Amino acid sequence: MTGKSAAKVAVVGAGPGGLAAAMLLAAKGYEVEVFEKQDTVGGRSGELRLGEYRFDRGATFLMMPHLLEELFTLAGRSLHSYVSMKELNPLYSLHFGDTVFRPSTDQEQTEAEIERLFPGNGAGYRRFMADEDDKFIRVMPLLQRPFQSPADYLKRDVLHALPRLHATDTVYNRLSKYFDDERLRYAFTFQAKYLGMSPWECPGTFTILSYLEHRYGLYHPEGGINKVLEAMADVIREHGGRIRTSSVVNQILVNNHHASGLLLEDGEKVHADYVVLGADFGTAVTRLFEPGLLKKYTPVKMARKRYSCSTAMLYLGVDGAVDLGHHSVHFSGDYRRNVDEITRQGILSADPSIYIHNPSVIDATLAPAGKSSLYVLMPVPNLQAGIDWQQEGPAVREQMMERLEQIPQLAGLSSRVEESKFFSPLDWRDSLDVYNGATFNLAHNLGQMMYLRPHNTFQEVSGVWLVGGGTHPGSGLPTIFESAKISARLLEEHDRAARSRSVAVAGTAGSGVPL
Template sequence: MSNKRKVAVVGAGPGGLAVSMLLAAQGYDVHIYEKQSFIGGRTSKLTLGEYTFDVGPTFFMMPSILEELFQAVGRNLHDYIDMKEVEPLYTLKFGEHTFSPSRNKEKMLKELEEKFPGSSAGYEKFMELEGEKFEHVTKLLQQPFTKLTDFITGNMLRALPKLNALDTVYGRLSTYFDDERLKYAFSFQSKYLGMSAWECPGTFTILSYLEHKFGLHHPIGGVNQLCEAMAAVIREYGGHIYTDTGVKKVLVKQGRAVGLLLENGEKVNGDDVVINADFGHAATNLFEQSDLKKYKRENIEKRKLSCSTYMLYVGVNKPLNLPHHMILFADDYRNNVEDTTKTMVLSEDPSLYVHHPSKLDPTLAPQGKSVLYVLMPVPNLQADIDWDAERENVRERILTLLEREPELKDIRSSIEEEKIITPLDWQNEMYVYKGATFSLAHSLDQMMYFRPHNKFDDVDHCFLVGGGTHPGSGLPTIFESARISSNLLINQYEKKKSYFSKNKGFSQEESSVWK
C-alpha cells in the first residue's frame, strides 16, 4: 500500500510512537519531532553511569493490547521484546504487616486467609463483578467520543448499570472488604490516575482487577524498551524520528493544521498533525491563542489536574534482597492522600513506591550492584511549595523511611549514582503542565466526551494522542488512544472502515500485505 500524505507528529512518547507505527504501516509519510535527545517521554530510559532506570512506568499491564498493535502492522512484539511476568505482583507494607498479592488464585486465596482471615469470599466476588464491568468498559475505551451522541450507543447503554461511576473507588471496595488495609491494597492503583481513591470514580476499581487478572510484566531492559521496539518498526516502514528537534508552534491556516514551526526556525508542512506532547503544555505553548476557542490558556487553567511525583533514582553498590515492586503505606494513608490531592501540602507521613528490578533483570546494573527507583506522590505545581528549598528535605525524608527497612538500613553509604526529579523538573525538563505527572485528572467531568477529543476540536486535521485525551493516562489506554486517533485520521480520507478498526487489527489476508 502507498499513501503519500505527510503526518507530522509532535513528541516521541509511547502514544506518538504507537500512532506513528500504525500510520507508517499504512503508507503515510510519518515524521516525528522530539524535543529531547531521547525517545519515550515519561516512558524513557535514564542512564546514570553503569546503571539504567525507567524514568516513569515500571511495569506493563495487559501486553495483549500492544501485541495486537504489532500484529496489526505485520510484526510480532516478542521478536523485539523479552517480557517477564512479575510474581508476586508486589509487596505491600502496612507498618509491620506485609501482604504480597499473586495472580495465582490458589496462592492468593491462601495469602488472604493467612493475612486477612475471612476475606477470600470478598476477593472472589471482586474478581467476578469487576470482570463483568471490565467487559463493558473495554468497549467504551476503544470508541471515540467526539460528539455527545456518542453516549447514545448500545455499548454505553449496556455498560451504564455496571460502571459504578457515581460511586468512588474506596466506596466500591467497601462492598467487598471490611479491613481498611485490604481496601487500600485494592485502591492505591487510583494513584496511577493521580487521584484519591475517595474521589476517583468507582469505575476505576477495574485497575486493580486488571493487575490480578492479567498480571504485571517487565520487559528486559525496562519498560522503555517498548518505545524502542515501536521506533524500530517505524523506521522499518520508512518513518522518520528526529530527536533534539523541538516544536515551537503548530502552523494553522484557516482553521486547519498545515505543519509545524520548529525551534530551529525550520517550517515543515504536513497534511495532518498529531500531538503527543503533554496536552496542557501543548495547548498553552504550541498554538497561537487566536487559533484556539475551546482550549485557550484560561480554560486550560480551570482544568482539574492529577497529582505529581517526587522521583529518586539511585545506583547501589551491592545486591539487595527486595521485592520487585514494594509499597510502604503511610500510617494514616487517607490523610496522606488528602495532603497530596486536596489540601496540597507535603505530607509529614508519606507513602513510597519502591522499584527494585535488578534481581529479575540483570541488564540494569553491573554484577553485584542494584538499581533502586523510589516514587513519592506529591502535589502538583498548583500547590504553594518551593521545590528549590524542599528538594533536599524530601530526599532526606525518603532515605530515612527507606532505612527503616532492614535491607536498606545503610542505604546512604551504598549510593554510587543518583538523580532527583521534582514536580518543577517534570515541568521544566519534561514539559509536563504544572508538573501533573498523570496529566488531567480522571473525574467524571473529564472522562470520555468531556476529555479533550482525539480529533482536536479547535483545529482541523489535528489529532491528539496520549494520556491527555480519551481514554486517559496509563500505557494500555495510551495505546488505545493511538488506535482511536489513527482510525480517525485515516477515516477522514477513506469512507470505508480503516484497517485498524477491529480490536485485533488486520485480518489474515490484510496482514500478509506487510510480511
Template sequence: MKKRKVAIVGAGPGGLAAAMLLSAQDYTVEVFEKQASLGGRTSRVELGDYRFDRGPTFFLMPSLLEELFNSVGRSLHDYVQLIELDPLYRLQFGETQFSPSRDSKRTKEQIDRLFPGDGDGYLRFMEEEGKKFEKVSPLLRRSFSSPKDYLKKDLLSALPRLNAVGSVYDRLSRYFKDERLKYAFSFQAKYLGMSPWDCPGTFTILSYLEHKYGLYHPIGGVNRICKAMGSVISEFGGEIRLSAGVKKVITSNGRAIGLMLDDGEKVEADHVILNADFATAMNELFEPGILRKYRPEKLARKKYSCSTYMLYMGINRKIELPHHTVLFANDYRRNVQQMMSGERVSEDPSIYIHNPGVTDSTLAPEGKTALYALMPVANLTGKTDWVNEESRIRETMLKRMEQLPELKGISGQIEVEASLTPLGWRDNHGVYRGATFNLAHSLDQMMMLRPHNRFEEVDNCWLVGGGTHPGSGLPTIFESARISTSLLIEQDARQKLYAASIPSSVPSGKGAFRWK
C-alpha cells in the same frame, strides 16, 4: 495517489504507536521529539553504568501491545522480552506484608491468613469486576466526540456496571472490611494521579486487571517498548528526529498544515498529531486567538493529577527486595488528603520502590543495584517550595525507606543519584503544573468531556496520549493512538484522499532493523 504526510509532535508511547500504525499504512511519517531520547515520560535514565525507567516501571495487559504490533505485521516478541512477575508486588502496612499474585487460590489463602473474613470478598471482587471490565472495555476502544456517542448500544449496555457514581474506595468497601485490604486494591487510583476517595468507582478495574492478567517487566526496562516501536517505524520508512523541539503548529483557515520547529525550520504536513503534554501544547503550540475552548484561563480551571518526586539511585551492593514494593503511610488516608489538597509533603509518606535487578541483570553492574523510588506528591499548585525543600524531602524519603531491613544503611551506599521533582517535570519535560498523570479522570473530564481524539478546535489535528480519551496509563495511551489513527485514515478514505494498505515489500520483524 500521492502519499499523505503526517507530522507527530512527541516521541512518547502515544506518538510512537501512532507513527508505527500510520507508517505501516504507507503514510509518510515524521516524529519530532525535543529530548535527545525516545519515550517521553517512558524514556530511559542513565547514570554511569546504571539504567532506570524514567516513569512507568511495569507493563499491564501485553495482549493489547501484541495486537498493536500484529496489526502492522510484526510480533512484539521479536523486539522485547517480557517477564511475568510473581508475586505482583509486596504491599507493606507496618509489619504486615501482603504479596498477591494472579493465582487467585494463593491470593485468597493469603487474604484469609492476613485479613480474616475478607477472602470471600476477594472472590466476589474478581467475579463482579470481571463482568464490569467486559462492559467497559469496548468504551475504551472507540472515540467519544458527540452526544450521539452516548446513545450507542455498548454504552447503554455498560451503564448498569459503570459504577460511575461513588468512589473507588466506596466500591471496595462493598468487598472488604479491613482498611488495609481496601488500600491494597485502591492504590492503583494513583496511576491516574487521583485519590481513591475521589476517583470514580469505575476504576476499580485497574486493580482487577493486575490481579487477573498480571504485571510484566520488559528486559531492559519499560523504555524498551518505545525502542521497539521506534524500530518498526524505521523499518516502514518513518523518520524520528530527536533533539528537534516544536515551536508552533502552523494553521490556515482553521486547519493544521504543518509545524515550525524551534530552529525555525518549517515542516509541511497533511495532518498533525499532538503527543505533547495536553495543557502545555494548548498553551504553547498555537498562535493566540486560534483556540477558544482551550484558552489559558480555561485550561487553568481544569482538574489535574498529582505529581511525583523521583529518586534514581545506583547502590553499591545487591538489594534483596521484591521487584515492586509499596510502603503505605501509617495514616494512609491522611497522607492522600495532604497530597491532593496541596499541603506540604508529609513526614509520613507512602513510597513506591522499584528493584528490577531481582528480575533483570542488565540494569546495574554485577553485585550492585539500580534502585528507583517514587513518592506521590501535590502538583505545583501545592504549597511545597521544591527549590528550598527538596533536601529535606529527600531525607524524609530515605529515612522512611531505611525502615525496611533490606534497605538499612542505603543513604551511605549511593554511588550515583538523580532526582526529578514536580518542577523538573514542568521545566525539563513540559508537564503542565508538574501533573505527572495529566488531566484528572473525574466524571467531568471523561469520554466526550475529555479532549477529543479528533481535536475539536483545529481540523486535521489529532490528539494521542494521556490527555485525550480514553486517558492515562500505557494500555489506554496505546488505545488513544489506535482510535486517533483510525479516525484519521477513515477521514482520508471518506474524502478519497488515500486508500490505506500495508505494503507487502516490508521485511518481517525477525532479523529486520533494530533501534540502537
C-alpha cells in the same frame, strides 16, 4: 492510498502515544515524521542513565500485554521479536508496617494469602473478581472507540455498560463492599494513584485497575519499559518513517483553521497534511498554537481544569543487591491522611507512602554486576499547590532517603549509593514539559472523562489528532496505546474520505459538468 502519493503526517512527541500512532500510520504507508524534544524516545517513559546505571524514568511495568501485542500485530510485527517479557510473581509486595501482602494472578493462592493475613475476607475477594469480570467485558468497548458527540452516550455499548460503571460512586466505597480490613481496601484502591487521584474521589469505574492486575498480571520487559518504546521506534523506521530527536517544535502551523505543518525551534518549517499531537496536552495547547487561536483551551481555561498529583523521584545506583521484590509499596501509617494532604490540602506529608522499583532483582542488564538500579517514587501535590520546590527539594530528597533507611532491607542504604538523581514536580514541568508537573495528566473525574475529555479528533483545529493521557480514554500505558489506535483509525478514515471526495471532484470537473 494508491493513485496518489501518501499523505505526510507529522507527529509531535515520541512518547508512548506518539510512537504507537506513528507506528500504525507508517505501517499503513503514510509518510511519517516524528519530532521529539529530548535526545531519546519515550517521553516521560524513556530511559534515564546515571553512569553505568539505567532506569525507566516513569512507568515501570506493563499491564494487559495482549493490547501491546495487538498494537505490534497491526503494524505487521511481533512484539516478542523485539522485547523479552517476564511475568511478575507475586505482582508486588504491599507493606503495612509488619504485615506484607503479596498477591498474584493465582486466585486460589491469593485468596489463601488474604485469609491468612486478613481472616474472613477471602470470599469478598472472589466476589470482587467475579463482579469486575462482568464490568470489564462491558467497559472495554468504551475504551476502544472515540467519544466525540453527546450522542455517543446513547449507543448500545454505553447503555450495556452503564449499570456496572459505578461512575457516581468512588473506588474506596466500592472496595468497602468487599473487604472489612482497611489494609486490604488499600491494597485494592492504591491503584487510583496510577491516575494521580485519591481513591476517596476517583470514580468507582476505576476499581477495574486492581482487577486488571490480578486478572492479567504485570510484566517486566528486559531492559525496562523504555525498550518497548525503542522497539516502536525501530518499527517506525522499518516502515520508512523518520524520528528526529533533539528537535524542538515551537508551533503548530495553521492555515484557514487547518493544521499545515510545524515550525521548529531552529526556524525550519515542516509541511504536513496532518498532525498527531502526542505532547503533554496542557503544555501543547497553551504553548504550541498561535496565541488567541484556541477558544476552548485558553490558558485561563486550562488552569481551571483538574489535574493529577505529581511525584518526587529518586533514582539510585546502589552497590550490592537489594533484598526487595521487583515492586513494593510501603504505606503511610495514616494512608488516608497522606492521600488527603497530597490531593486536597496540597501540602507535603510528614509520613509519606513510597513505591520502590527494584528491577535488578530479576534483570541484570540495568546495573553493573552485583549492583542495583533502585527507583523510588513518592506521590506529592502538583505545582498548583504552590510549593517552592527549589527550596523544599533538598529536604524532600532527604526525607525520602530517611524513609528508605527505615525499611529493614535498606538499612545503611545511604553509604551504598554510587549514583543518584532527584526529580521534583518542577523538573517534570521544566525538563519534560509536563503541565503543572501533573505526572499523570488531566484528572479522571466525571467532568473529564469520555466525551468530556479532550477528543481524539481535535475540535479547534482540523487535521489534528490527539494521543496520550490527555485525551480519551485516559492515562496509563494500556489506555494511551488505545488512544493511538483510535486516533490513527480516525485519521485514516478522514484521509480516505478526503481522497474519495478529491477523486469525485476531479472526475466531475473532467466531465465538463459545472461545479
